[in-house]
Amino acid sequence: MSDASSESPVDSSSNIENENEDSPCTKNIKILENEIESLKVQNESMKAKLLDANMRANSYLQEVNALKEQLDKLTSPPLFIATVVEIEDDLVLIRQHGNNQEVMTRLPEDFADDIRPGTRVCVNAAYSIVSIINRATDVRAQIMEVITSPGVNYDMIGGVGDILLEVIESVELPLTDPDLFKKIGIEPPTGVLLYGAPGTGKTLIAKAIASQANATFIRMSGSDLVQKFVGEGARLVRDVFQMARDKSPSILFIDEIDAVGGMRTHDGTTGSAEVNRTMLQLLAEMDGFDPTGDVKIIAATNRIDLLDPALLRPGRFDRIIEVPLPDESGRSDILKIHTRHMSLGDDVDFDRLAKLTDGFSGADLKVVVKEAGMFVLRKRGEEVTMDDFLKAVDKMKSEEELSVVQGMFA
Secondary structure (H helix, E strand, O other), rough: OOOOOOOOOHHHHHHHHHHHOHHHHHHHHHHHHHHHHHHHHHHHHHHHHHHHHHHHHHHHHHHHHHHHHHHHHHHHOOOEEEEEEEEEEEEEEEEEEEOOOOEEEEEHHOOOOOOOOOOOEEEEEOEEEEEEEOOOOHHHHOOOOOOOOOOHHHHHOOOOOOHHHHHHHHHHHHHHHOOOHHHHOOOOOOOOEOOOOOOOOOHHHHHHHHHHHEEEEEEEHHHHHOOOOHHHHHHHHHHHHHHHHHHOEEEEEEEEHHHOOEEOOOOHHHHHHHHHHHHHHHHHHHHHHOOOOOOOEEEEOHHHHEOOHHHHHOOOEEEEEEEEOHHHHHHHHHHHHHHOOEEEEEOOHHHHHHOOOOOHHHHHHHHHHHHHHHHHHHHHOOOOOOHHHHHHHHHHHHHHHHHHHHHHOO
């Protein structure tokens, strides 16, 4: 029989395990494992910081490259714009814009097949051709095109029956039915000049022709062609006429042409010389039009007495048409046109109104109709009566008398 104090096998193994756990080697292993876990965490943290540093470095590098590129642009010598005038073998005569200085330079081999007289190029300070500028229509010319149809038809114009017929024969028929002129054997008019007092419907006629002819309508004012820098006005004229050719059939309407087409004078200033150059370019472009082509010119002015005789000669404006103030019958028609969408009283007498508005233009009659409507609006009425029209006519006459008096003392 074994001794009671002897240990069992199970107790012995348990004691061994406890001794192993408390041994220095086991403690060191645990310490190392903890350190390894800590190092792993630190490693992941360092990786994240390194990734963030790389992203910042790339950002800084892009910023440095952008600054270098900007610095190169600021420090690089400027280029000048010039136009090729002539080409002779491997030499090119160019005219620099701004000072009109003409210089002979070498024709680069890379651009030999692309450069022609009239080509715009970039040159450096040594007048060497660096690049070619693509010929594009001036933005100022592009915005002159009326994209949407003017939305004016012949029924909206009153008091100009015979005048409208003349304009239709000169402008619309050559675009819509050119065979009529070929059968008769005549050339259509090259251009139409409308002149008369303000508000008589010159612009309205041009809009109606553009709408009915289904043509590109390009509208510009004479003052738009007068530019600040030398040569810019003439170039704008060329671009406008070229755009009219490219988008034919088209109608080119020049409003207030007296701003650029006045009699040539020279007072010694650069501005006067520039206006003359612009008008000369306008004359050259009008002469260059094919009379049977798909581009027609309409011009309007209030002061035909100021226009240069060269602009009025046949070949540029074959038909010069006066648009006078409407007569009594015309004023009645205009009033009916402007009131056809209004609620009118039974007492409205257009013949009487036409007699009372002697000397009124079409624009004045339109204002009369609006003023009559405003009187009804003010009293919250439902229809416009004869009394409202009479008040509007009296108001217009009093305003005209006041403007005349102010003009006398101005």
